[in-house]
Amino acid sequence: MIVDLIPDEDQSAIEDTIVSFLADVLPVERLRDAKAHGGAAEAEVWGQICELGLFGLGLPEDQGGLGLGLPEEALVARALGRNLVSPGVLAQLCAPHLATDEATRDALISGEARATFGIADGYVLDGEGAEWIVVFGPGGASLRARSDLSLAATDGGLDHTMTFERIEGGAGNAQPALRLEVLIAAYLTGIAQATTDMAVDYAKQREQFGQPIGAFQAIKHSCADMATRASAADTQTLFAATVFGAGMDDAVEAAAARTLAKRASFENAKANIQTHGGMGFTDECDAHLFLKRAMVMDMLGSDARARRAALTA
Amino acid sequence: MKIVESAELASFREQCRDWLQDNVPKNRPDDGDAMREFDLAWQAKQFEGGWAGINWPTEYGGRGASVLEQLIWHEEYALAGGPPSGCMFVALSHAGPTMIVSGNEEQKSKYLPTILNGTENWCQGFSEPGAGSDLASLKCKGEIDGDDLVINGTKIWTTYAQHARWQELLVRTDPNETRHRGLTWIVGDMKAPGLEVRPIKTMAGLEHFAQCFYDDVRIPLKNVVGEVNQGWKTAMTTLGFERGTGTVAHQIELATRVDRVIEAVKSFPGGADDVQLEMLAGLKSEVMALRSLTAASISRGMHETVPGAEGNIVALYFGELTRRVNAAAFDLLGPHSLERAGYNYPAHFLECFKWAIGGGTSEIRRNTIGERVLGLPKGPKAV
Numbered sequence: 150m151i152v153d154l155i156p157d158e159d160q161s162a163i164e165d166t167i168v169s170f171l172a173d174v175l176p177v178e179r180l181r182d183a184k185a186h187g188g189a190a191e192a193e194v195w196g197q198i199c200e201l202g203l204f205g206l207g208l209p210e211d212q213g214g215l216g217l218g219l220p221e222e223a224l225v226a227r228a229l230g231r232n233l234v235s236p237g238v239l240a241q242l243c244a245p246h247l248a249t250d251e252a253t254r255d256a257l258i259s260g261e262a263r264a265t266f267g268i269a270d271g272y273v274l275d276g277e278g279a280e281w282i283v284v285f286g287p288g289g290a291s292l293r294a295r296s297d298l299s300l301a302a303t304d305g306g307l308d309h310t311m312t313f314e315r316i317e318g319g320a321g322n323a324q325p326a327l328r329l330e331v332l333i334a335a336y337l338t339g340i341a342q343a344t345t346d347m348a349v350d351y352a353k354q355r356e357q358f359g360q361p362i363g364a365f366q367a368i369k370h371s372c373a374d375m376a377t378r379a380s381a382a383d384t385q386t387l388f389a390a391t392v393f394g395a396g397m398d399d400a401v402e403a404a405a406a407r408t409l410a411k412r413a414s415f416e417n418a419k420a421n422i423q424t425h426g427g428m429g430f431t432d433e434c435d436a437h438l439f440l441k442r443a444m445v446m447d448m449l450g451s452d453a454r455a456r457r458a459a460l461t462a
Numbered sequence: 463m464k465i466v467e468s469a470e471l472a473s474f475r476e477q478c479r480d481w482l483q484d485n486v487p488k489n490r491p492d493d494g495d496a497m498r499e500f501d502l503a504w505q506a507k508q509f510e511g512g513w514a515g516i517n518w519p520t521e522y523g524g525r526g527a528s529v530l531e532q533l534i535w536h537e538e539y540a541l542a543g544g545p546p547s548g549c550m551f552v553a554l555s556h557a558g559p560t561m562i563v564s565g566n567e568e569q570k571s572k573y574l575p576t577i578l579n580g581t582e583n584w585c586q587g588f589s590e591p592g593a594g595s596d597l598a599s600l601k602c603k604g605e606i607d608g609d610d611l612v613i614n615g616t617k618i619w620t621t622y623a624q625h626a627r628w629q630e631l632l633v634r635t636d637p638n639e640t641r642h643r644g645l646t647w648i649v650g651d652m653k654a655p656g657l658e659v660r661p662i663k664t665m666a667g668l669e670h671f672a673q674c675f676y677d678d679v680r681i682p683l684k685n686v687v688g689e690v691n692q693g694w695k696t697a698m699t700t701l702g703f704e705r706g707t708g709t710v711a712h713q714i715e716l717a718t719r720v721d722r723v724i725e726a727v728k729s730f731p732g733g734a735d736d737v738q739l740e741m742l743a744g745l746k747s748e749v750m751a752l753r754s755l756t757a758a759s760i761s762r763g764m765h766e767t768v769p770g771a772e773g774n775i776v777a778l779y780f781g782e783l784t785r786r787v788n789a790a791a792f793d794l795l796g797p798h799s800l801e802r803a804g805y806n807y808p809a810h811f812l813e814c815f816k817w818a819i820g821g822g823t824s825e826i827r828r829n830t831i832g833e834r835v836l837g838l839p840k841g842p843k844a845v
């Protein structure tokens with residue numbers, strides 16, 4: 150199957166819009182202030198986010214969507230990952246696909262009703278203000294009313310910029326959700342790219358032994374490996390999105406995207422910390438935020454066992 | 463981002479598949495004159511079938527189709543288990559494209575048709591004992607004497623030099639210039655007096671390459687491609703003619719190998735354990751990434767005319783991945799993988815080391831990605 154993996158003009162326009170919006174309104178630096186945590190920064194600008202018209206992107210027009218597809222959604226998800234946007238925004242993109250009645254779907258597309266993600270048998274992430282929870286585990290996804298779930302507050306978890314509410318009891322009725330798998334891969338790919346950029350920028354500017362540290366091959370080659378891992382995850386994710394539903398094995402394509410995106414985001418986030426030296430170990434440097442977020446987001450949907458099964462079937 | 467496989471391309475794919483199914487030869491000898499004869503005969507057969515040089519111009523015997531048809535051909539070729547192009551590799555993937563881009567009319571009509579119809583093959587004389595990664599430091603000398611260039615010096619690691627008719631030869635013609643200035647790209651004649659070729663055995667046990675010694679070897683100046691002292695430019699313009707379509711066959715072959723190991727491991731009594739499956743799943747996802755990286759590189763080719771340094775990412779990924787895949791067969795299949803009979807894992811394993819060395823080592827590719835893709839500074843200065 151021959152594909153063109155370069156975004157066309159319309160796809161680039163969608164991506165540019167979201168990228169420049171996020172750069173202005175939700176830069177990663179916002180997370181240095183605890184007041185922005187738990188999705189609060191996103192809630193504050195929710196009206197503006199809704200105006201971007203993202204949430205019906207991949208839905209057919211007769212369902213109130215824009216009639217575009219998974220490639221466009223993946224570009225958005227990747228941009229959200231780059232800026233560590235609260236998972237609620239990504240969940241809002243996914244939720245209309247899972248809605249079973251028109252009213253709910255319309256309310257999700259317009260943003261009138263808010264959604265977020267829940268890790269099946271785990272936690273609702275950034276749940277404040279969300280009426281709907283996309284509960285996503287190895288068995289697939291289901292859209293659940295928050296009021297139907299039994300939730301318990303926690304003192305927080307690995308990513309201190311997020312909130313975690315424990316889901317007590319099962320979430321039931323999960324449907325296979327390969328589309329969501331691809332979008333999580335795209336979010337993680339965004340993290341892999343952002344950490345590459347951050348490491349490269351620092352390597353150009355930080356000097357030791359009278360020269361930028363990026364001149365040293367230990368750093369240069371580490372950056373080259375970061376770029377390579379990010380490209381592998383990115384091209385596979387975009388490939389999976391582009392051929393989605395076109396007769397290739399979507400389960401295998403999605404599992405490969407998730408596997409590569411996990412590796413790229415985890416390894417690149419760690420390499421970025423190392424590239425920053427002592428600064429990389431501080432709270433003040435944003436490097437750790439990417440690692441924490443990647444590790445939480447990777448808990449959504451398929452686990453290693455499920456991906457193994459798909460990839461070695 | 464979209465699917466570009468049209469009905470027209472799909473029917474081209476069918477045609478390729480049908481022809482290959484009936485014509486792909488088996489049991490390629492892996493060394494010696496028998497190999498050379500096999501490779502040239504197979505090229506001639508493809509030419510007769512109308513499948514040689516799919517994206518080469520029709521006036522020189524090519525099919526004149528686009529890079530997409532070329533890509534489909536490579537895919538179907540690999541899926542049909544087509545043999546490596548072997549002794550024809552340099553001619554098809556490097557010398558020919560260089561001629562198409564930089565040769566004059568006379569050169570193109572002399573050399574291109576004989577490549578496509580399988581009568582003449584090429585080798586590449588760039589590397590020297592003292593100039594490998596640092597190719598621009600090469601010393602092999604060419605002095606103008608009347609209508610000839612007189613060559614003195616040596617070239618090494620020249621793949622299949624002992625089997626080739628012509629050679630892409632990069633020599634220093636201006637002794638006062640250093641590095642990439644003052645070099646000339648000339649068509650070397652492998653039958654010229656004064657040239658001695660000594661084959662070198664590789665770690666895989668085959669005489670894959672050779673060292674060439676030039677003692678006053680005279681080559682007519684009309685064999686210069688591009689201009690005298692502008693040889694670096696000629697050598698560089700070729701890069702990217704194929705837009706990564708050439709690696710499609712290797713990528714598919716590697717993917718097939720992973721599938722084969724998966725099948726073999728699962729057929730063990732007791733089946734595969736989780737650790738084995740995890741390793742295989744990782745490799746499977748990586749060969750899929752290799753396919754997608756290749757697709758992205760071909761996509762860029764559909765939009766841009768000048769290839770960037772990103773091709774190094776695909777080459778680095780392939781060079782590193784192929785070693786992991788071939789080593790995994792031993793980890794996963796146990797002692798039976800040691801034997802040459804059957805699928806011959808030893809041959810594949812030993813052979814694959816070349817991909818992270820030849821045509822640019824992994825380290826040099828990382829330098830290039832760092833400096834030319836990411837914009838990191840050259841260096842370092844002495845500390």
Ligand SMILES: Cc1cc2nc3c(=O)[nH]c(=O)nc-3n(C[C@H](O)[C@H](O)[C@H](O)COP(=O)(O)OP(=O)(O)OC[C@H]3O[C@@H](n4cnc5c(N)ncnc54)[C@H](O)[C@@H]3O)c2cc1C
Pocket residue numbers: 366585586587588589590591593594595596618619620621670671816819820821822823824825826829
């Ligand atoms: C199978 C095979 C086929 C080949 N076929 C041909 C052919 O047909 N024609 C031809 O001209 N050549 C051919 N070559 C030669 C090939 O291009 C060179 O081997 C290659 O460019 C490396 O050069 P070298 O062998 O001199 O190694 P060196 O350059 O000496 O490298 C030795 C080690 O040092 C590292 N190194 C060198 N410089 C740097 C640096 N700046 N930074 C970090 N590390 C560095 C390298 O990565 C490598 O690990 C072939 C090689 C192989 C293996």
